[in-house]
Amino acid sequence: MAELPKNDIADLALAQQGKARIEWADRSMSVLRQIRDRFAVERPFEGVKIAACMHVTTETANLMRALAAGGAQLALAASNPLSTQDDTAAALVAEYGISTFARNGVDRDGYYAHINAALDGAPHYVFDDGCDLVNTLHTTRTEVLPSVRGGCEETTTGVIRLRQMSKDGALRFPMVAVNDTDTKHMFDNRYGTGQSTLDAIFRATNTLLAGKTVVVAGYGYCGRGVSSRAKGLGANVVVTEIDPTKALDAAMDGFRVLPMIEAAAIGDVFITVTGNRDVLRREHFEAMKDGAIFANSGHFDIEIDIKALTELAVAGPRRVRHQTDEYMTADGRRLLLLAEGRLVNLGAAEGHPAAVMDMSFADQALTAEWLTKNWQSLAPGVHDVPIEIDKEVARLKLETMGLAIDVLTPAQEEYLNSWEHGS
Template sequence: MSDIADVSLAYEGVKRIEWADRTMPVLRQIRERFAAERPLDGLRVAACMHVTTETANLIRTLQAGGASVALAASNPLSTQDDTAAALVQEYGAEVFARSGTDREGYYRHIHQALETGPDLVLDDGCDLVNTLHIERTDLLGTVKGGCEETTTGVIRLHQMAREGALRFPMVAVNDTDTKHMFDNRYGTGQSTLDGIVRATNTLLAGKTIVIAGFGYCGRGLAERARGLGARVVVTEIDPVKALDAALQGFAVQPMAEAAPQGDVFITVTGNRDVIAGHHLAAMKNGAILANSGHFDIEIDVRALQEMAVEVHRGVRPQADEYVLDDGRRLVLLAEGRLVNLAAAEGHPAAVMDMSFADQALTCAWLASAHETLAPAVHEVPKEIDNEVARLKLASMSINIDTLTADQEDYLHSWRIGS
């Protein structure tokens, strides 16, 4: 039995799901293939993902392949209640998600999705897999494998594997080129700034934007912020990534040095307390704090609450103002959760088309290959990544060269010299 906010929103949800589907041609082609081949026939899938229109089209694709799907939200603030209603009412999925639910409701929904007894799991942050391994060990015996969508989740899975705790194979879908390069760089880069602008209506040109982390997400943000006229400062702990940022012309500093300079701060690291209390104490009046890392721990919100003498909730949608004892005001967006999903609509559907195509094809591969895989973190087969890229290029009417027989021979021979 699903747990959603309002089933009467289904009609609006269908319209938005179909709108997203128009710019997801790769996933649509895979859905048609799945309907004919039924690679997931009879399998139960439990997913903990953002309940958005793009995710809805992934769910439809898994269903076309023969799977029954139970979906819980991976972030309460990103849940689109009309999408959840459409998935239940029109597409026959089980959904356990309500926008804005509290921590208790969040984990209750994960448990409800797991009650379906899944054969395969899809996770976005590793909370579902974590719950399986800690609280629902009775269900582990039926799980054949799963996919993880985020950097944060993959980090947690590798730690589980190192400690010998992981009980079934998990595939790091996050690490495919067609996911982390395009989803993180182009998707997060655009949607994060979209969320900040929607929440604050601030002009980014001329501002100093401090970006914590220079992985693919940080690179995408830095490129787009510079394109909008901002001065960009990057903070990093990785010397190679810091050097990359410097050689691309961005200022690179420790957060302690950047804190007094920034007008807007964006965290995209996957780690906790990246912006800590002593950083908050040094910030200028009116500084804006936003997070696009997975969990709401990158900005030390508890420290901010303790420092504040007043808190003005909802000064704008998804914007809370914290007044400090010296009169300075800091603005926290989306409660420190994912600003691109809470204050905007997440990645454009055209980007999620590739990420969810990876998910769908990997699920089909897992359904047949799981018996040959150890309980560890596995890479997506390269042919799946290449197939998604090929389909995406075809949908854009872009052709590329192919190797001749002589070129193939040259690349695979060591006997031919210069």
């Protein structure tokens, strides 16, 4: 048996099961598969070392396969303890020879130990889901910084953190905001988060949404997706916002808009998708109904104030169902927290459908290729993905769906590129 790459995973015996699931996801990732086939021929990452901190799922595994086909030497750490699929981690190590540091349910110390293990190889490029790997590089692992040429960030939360780092002059290398491509945030955030969040709530609680009041905190692309899916299932949707434009957008889309303190008293299910902290707090828990369910679909477990919930409760948490913890208040109300307040669609379910992640990871793969060719011309800071990459991913996705679009005639193209034509 060939020597295995460095790893820290739960059980190598799960590798065959993981491989079957990775191959199943691959069936729905036709764009990434085309890119992998080209990478295998052209080898754009020959001699390149990449460290990634991402959700260790079957879809991520297919991104790793594409990069490895292109010659990359990879080290993958998990970006969320509850999202790690142990069988996927085992397959990455045993079947695909990719160094992986991920165990489902690992504690905080183990989480950072895995990030540090991924950085031990002094990578040339870094991929992040939430900016924890980049933050570690700039705080406790600064000796690795000289080897890093650039990287990619795939989450809204991570891009917010990176932009603040850049504003403060702290970011030491170029990072590309893959999250901000249209084929990522318009589809992954809206359709992926919308479906997978509700899927997780159903798996955890088996609740019926029809006729219930669902409160969605945040009306960005993720909030739009969750709200529209909940409405489609017959729920009465209330949106809370801090941004007047987004609140107006929600109202124009037909949703009731309220402050959270008012929504707290009428909601049956609460879903946070803001990227900010303490969105659900003690005053909200005190106003909630018996049996209220709350879940977070933002990246970090800070949107629901679990400390305040614990202090308010006289009993609990008590695990009553899959990833469902019950907290009992002094007046006998039972409040139900899903996935420990972590990213619910990966903590209580399997995350986004592979067909959606196909576009996100195609963006990531092509951006990585572009970055290896252009990193020397990029200043430290946050950079946008070239629009050509975004359009190419959309074009390839349409092609794999059997769809075609129109092409400009020469006269149309000339008109659009001229200022001389009048009305």
